[in-house]
Amino acid sequence: MTLKLDKKDLKAFLETLMDEYDLFAPVQLAEGVSIYKKIDRPDDVDLSTSNPQKPAKEVFFPQSETMFRYEKAGKQQQMTSTEGVEKKRVILGARPCDIQAVSILDDVFLGKEYKDVYYGNKRNGTTLIGLACNHPLSTCFCPSAGGGPFLRKGSDIFLIDLGETFIVELLTEKGMTFQKNKFFKEANTKEISLAQEIEEKASKKADASVPIEGIDRRSDLMMESPFWDRMHEKCIGCGVCTFLCPTCHCFDIVDEALTNKGQRVRNWDSCLFPLYSQETSGHNPRPTGRERTRQRLMHKFNYFPKNFGRVACVGCGRCILYCPVNFDIRQAINLTSAKGIRKVKDQVDLTRR
């Protein structure tokens, strides 16, 4: 049985959801700028735009997260833990690319060897309600990265927007607990076939031609390649691509202390910042943009696949859209193909480093 949720019932549905869960969904901060945020009023939810600027990773791995607080009162030291989570969470309206990215982060933070309690507490028990991507943008390349605009993998519940109503697919056990929800009705055949139509159209649209397949092997010998000499030139070294990337997960831990109390905070960090790799002595093993750009791309396409068996890119296209200088990761990937490598060799005059 295929279910549906009418858009006029959405608000009421969200209200019931919010009784039991902390709801996170895209919220518009300004015209054209949105992020995933904890919802206080169902009206704030904005599912009309495509991907928000900031990816869904923020729900489990906030940009700034207090790890604990400490205070010294007299001779006593007191610590306050902040790792607990009050309510289970629901993420509503994440696109398949963001959901793919969450599973990549799961590998990192909830891997076999290390489990991150801060990430885990938020992640475990979270229900992911995915939203199909009816209109992939020209900058999207999820199929090239093993995903797709209608990829259901990772979602507990999957919604398909038909205009006035959503098709609801309950995919996992967690999703099935919503089966009895009074707002879900049975969809008719017309609606089901419309959903299929939209799916076919969207799947054709997304770019599957970016040669990510095999890039981890291709890039093995690229460490000292002249490729990097030119690649980084236009990069100005800001952190847009890394902060907006749904899979980038580097962080920095600092103590923020006043006289007798403080907190330990974990903040996102970016390999494109010089400070990221600078050592206490002042030495920086990645002194220029060349090394830093290389780190960003090699981590995604070489080191990460070696450790986790898949590339750390889901093809959401945020880095392409928001880069201040139009550094296009697709072009970089293209250049690692055999044809691209030849082109680089022609271009780069090695005597001119």
Next chain:
Amino acid sequence: MTDQWEPKILAFLCNWCSYAGADLAGTARIQYPPNIRVIRVPCSGRINPLFILKALQSGIDGVLVSGCHPGDCHYLSGNYIGRRKSATLKRFLEYLGFEEGRVQFSWVSAAEGGKFSQVVGEVVQDIKKLGPAQRFVKKEAQGSQGSRVQVNSIKKLGPSNP
């Protein structure tokens, strides 16, 4: 509450004039409100706007910057340079929405103990009228999501996933 509230004011005084002026006020037993905390700087031109902002962020209710009169600078032009910084900073902060009077400037020479006490009096009065600083003050850590569990010993905070 407001009756008891006394503003905390940070005064950056130049070593050669204003600090000596404050000293003179002291030795001459001229009274002025005890709300100011003094930081001695080599010259009013030494004031980095960051000093002022850091003070305001830390919860200081008002800032006073005081240096030598024009023409009296120990370093000849330090206070002239400082004057330009002060003028632009003051305008900029007020444009952003800081209340007028949170940050004030004065010239006080080493001989002006009386003026020093008067300036401090005026500044304290202005700030009292404005009330405690609210904008820009860094509040106690905005609680990150999740419950707060009181932990009595540090031991309990060890690795949660052994």
Next chain:
Amino acid sequence: MEERSKAIQDRIREKARELLLNKTVDLIIGFGEGSFPLRTTPRFIRDPEKTDRLIWNSFCENNLATYLHKFNKFKVGIVVKGCDARSVIALSLEKRFKPDQLFLMGVPCQRMVDRRKVKRAVKGEILRAFEQGDQIVVEGEEFKTILKRDDFFYPSCQVCIHRNPIQADVLVGDPVEESPLIEIHPEIQEFAKKSAEERWKYFEKESSRCIRCYACREACPMCYCAECFVDSSNPKWIEKSLSPSDLEFYHIVRAYHQTGRCTGCGACERACPMEIRLTYLTQKLNRDVKELFNYETGIDTKTLPPLSTYDMEDKQDFIK
């Protein structure tokens, strides 16, 4: 308009080729085709045979002067608009490069088109866009819309009064008439009228969107400190978390450090992925500097920036 752009583009290519062939410069910094509609990208050309990759149109939004720091060991030929040229002058005053190290190809600028504004004017994704006379034609899957170019300029371009490069080794187009489209942005005018509390609320709201990617800093040609105050750990001026106060701190100081150095090119605002209005801060500083010290950045190649110098007669009515 597109004919004029085309002529400029040809001249840029021709001149770039000549410079590279004569070895006057090591590389050319210009604009190339971007990877999606309404977008160009900074392009670095070393091969005289490849100068046909340089382009010129109304979407050349980046301030290329910011790359001069990266290439400060080279002789560089650079394509400059009015604002870029002013940045170069301002940087020269701060002795960022040797004289004769640069070759400026000045383009009298037609004002640049705000691609975000264009995007918002249509429903659906723009798949093709080009200029046609005074119009921008944008096409998507199911639409073709013709927009008036004049309605879509960047806010900083609307108020620009120095579109002709003040200083250039060669001008690659005919000078344009210097007049602002609007004197002062209505939004900013309105902002200045608000009460202190409302102004602060606005600033709070804008800065709260900040994700601290520092794109505004990196895109700005004038931000080149070896160590930015946010990165300094001793003294530690500012914490790195997303607390509102720290975000405000960053934005106040980033802007204030531009006092008398900002050319108003708007690169910071264009770079911001969260679309924070940043030029309303720097434009205020620029107006103050003009009013107090009668100084405009990057106009005069001799006069020092206002905060590096002084005048005995400077206003001091605010000092007790």
